[in-house]
Amino acid sequence: MDIAAFDAGLLRATLARALRRGGDFAEVFVEDRDTLGLRLEDGRIEQTSGGHEIGAAVRLLSGEHTYYAYSDVLDEAGLTAAADAVAAAVRAGAGASAVVDLGLVRSAPDRHAVRVPPQTVAIARKAELVRAGNEAARAAGAEVAQAIVGYGDTRQKVLIANSLGDLVYDDRTRTRFSVQVVARRGDVIQTGHETVGGSAGFELVDEATARAVALTAAEKALTMLDSRPAPVGDMPVVMANGFGGTLFHEACGHGLEADAVAKDASIYAGKMGEVVAAPIVSAYDDGSLPNGWGSQAFDDEGVPTQKTLVIEGGRLTGYLYDRLRAREAGAAPTGNGRRQSFRHVPIPRMTTTYIAPGDATADDIIAATPRGFYAKSLAGGQVEPASGSFVFGVAEGYLIENGRITAPLRGATLVGNGIDILMRIDMIAADFDVKTGVCGKDGQGVPVGTGQATLRIAEMTVGGTG
């Protein structure tokens, strides 16, 4: 079944059926998702897996209440059952709103251009890339003990209809290639990880790219074999470009998501227009970044994605909204209503979030730091938006001594509080880069980009064992 050609009459009937006992907004989300994943470990492609899932969800909003039902059965019976489930749950009293006629809008095919649709490429060619990545990682050094190489592509087609009359079709392709390397010297084991991903087709990864990704991962692991335990204490921290953007994502981005703001569970609630960062800091969330891993033409509520200025010159200028929270706040949705699949309720989520580049160079920043910690790549982190407290593991870190990067350090963690840290950013370079990741919230994982240029935080807590 081609969901782009889904019966608009059935969609309209489903919306009306969902609204018949009350509610002021109804939506049908139809999804068709095809995935492929290859995984190599121990020199063998040990698993090749893929599949096809289809389904639809019906959502009904009544004031601040959300009713949601989904089904894997994409026919009239399945949609009717889902519409009946939400209609049965809605508390009577609110007047039913009418359904406006539906007119189809399609995403522009060149928005996140897919030059080589992965479905047109033989799986054997994808397997060759995975093997090339393994070869390159193994060749990087005798101490490489293990390489785990993954290739994945997804084509997700969605059709979103709502009672406002929107009918949006979006066809999304994502491709990703990742390598994890384990290096061993005696009892010391270290790991390195590198990934490339985008809202793009098979053209994203050729053999040279696969080898380069593998080599970077291997070099990280090998370098860290020489590492010594990181020191403990407060010190200047220089965050490298790219991966360092996880800092902004965790320390600030989650607090800008409008659900946390609405529940006053964010340190950024009630601070619009106020100073929340150093004057040199401006930041964006951009779901429209061409071919970005976190990009798509429309969000999962059919709202076009956009570039949203969230911090300008240190002042808070914007939150990230889905439809529900925008309605509540009297604001316009910002294209941040995202869901993992039809089995998940859309909520405000980041897309590609980043601190805008400055005009220093990374070398300037290191040279201006007599003693400090250089975080080259982060392992991941967590934050409590309510308090702003966050923690990051550092995958690759170094000591800075006398303005030079010296010994690699292991086992470091960066601990802090969102606004404190943003206020202490005192240098930003121009070497902007974006990395890919999967962000988890409320049990839903969505692809996101995190970015920044090299920057310095004047003081931050480093937790290590040394």
Place this chain on the structure above:
Amino acid sequence: MFDILDAVLERAHARGAPDVEVYAERSTSRRIKVYRQEVEQLTAAQRRGLGVRVFASGAVGHAYTSDLSDGALDAVVQRAVDHAAVSDPDDFAAVPEPGGAPADVHPFDERLTRATDERRIELAMSVEAVALAADPRVKSVEDTMYADGEAEVFIASSSGVRGSYRANQCYAFAYVLAEEDGQVETGYSYTVGRALEELDPAACGREAAERACRLLGARKCPSMNAPVVLDPFVSAAFFGVLSAALTADAVQKGRSLFAGREGQQVAGEILELVDDGTLADGLDSAPFDGEGTPCRRTPLIGGGVLQGFLYDTYTGRKAGRGSTGNGLRGSYSGLPGVHPTNLVVSGPVTPLAELIAGLERGVLVTDAVGVHSGANPISGEFSVGISGILIEGGKLTTPVREVTLAGDIISMLTNVRALGDDARWVPGGSILTPSVVIDGMAIGGT
């Protein structure tokens, strides 16, 4: 459903793929969130699908579908065959053989099938109401959720594996924000069971509020090397991470810090760690795993000595032994992998109050942020952010936050000195653990 599984086996055979396994699920679930004594969100869901695993001369191909129409069954079989064609063969990869009678476990309670939405909503409301009333410093309950699910699992293979079972469970959860003098702290709790009657909404709401309020006024403490008491929530998070290193998969691929240490002392002598998929009250208990192998009890650490690892069919064959019934699947769309079922941490216990009274200086750790990102199960090193209460002169004194706890898993296990008398089930990995006292941990503060 078995007619569909049999149809898949036949189609695979017709396509020249005689060694095949099919795993299918159908489930229903409810999820209710309340906020300020109103239903914020209600989700009603139905889900079903199947996964096919083809073994072609040792090469594994897997494909899944949520569409169970005739055409889709043809397509999923063809994809599994195509995927096997690009995977590399392995002498030990073969379709699992029947592993005997399923474990005598019945993870299903009829009472849950009679739950109504009214009753579910009432339960969630009462969790929130108790939390809000528990302490004037409770600012709000950011998340209050009730969820339940019922699933029916089916497996059939060309080697004669055939089985099905039904399982259900329900839980409620609260995430509380407390505020004092402009400082916000958070706390959570949950209650789990297989019937609404087994849940304790009042205890859940009260505990979430207490956990948030007890951290108010927290600040950094000086850096020190001192004993810590990990409460059951935090202990479970650590044992969850380290259990990855106790799988044969990690051992055989050089990713385990426990490789080659069987029979050696790896933990404090009092420590027992067991994987048990047959416990009546274990949330992850089942008659058989994702390959049809019966679930069982597997000792991992006894008297501090490493006793063994967890195996699925593949890693068991590679090690020249059988599966321990730990080939688990996240859902029909995933391949089985080696994972723990229910983990049980036990040993001689001491009243928690006595343990704290015995510490001159240390930290009771009630929250650890970043255990999954800050702990490396391969190298065993970890560094996480913690919150908790300072212990001074045998008494709980001031709350602390934004400090780090760092070390390596083996030293930490070796330094386990005592266990509390407060064992409880912690979901999200299904771990039964008491508070754990560990000597000589590096705490990084000011």
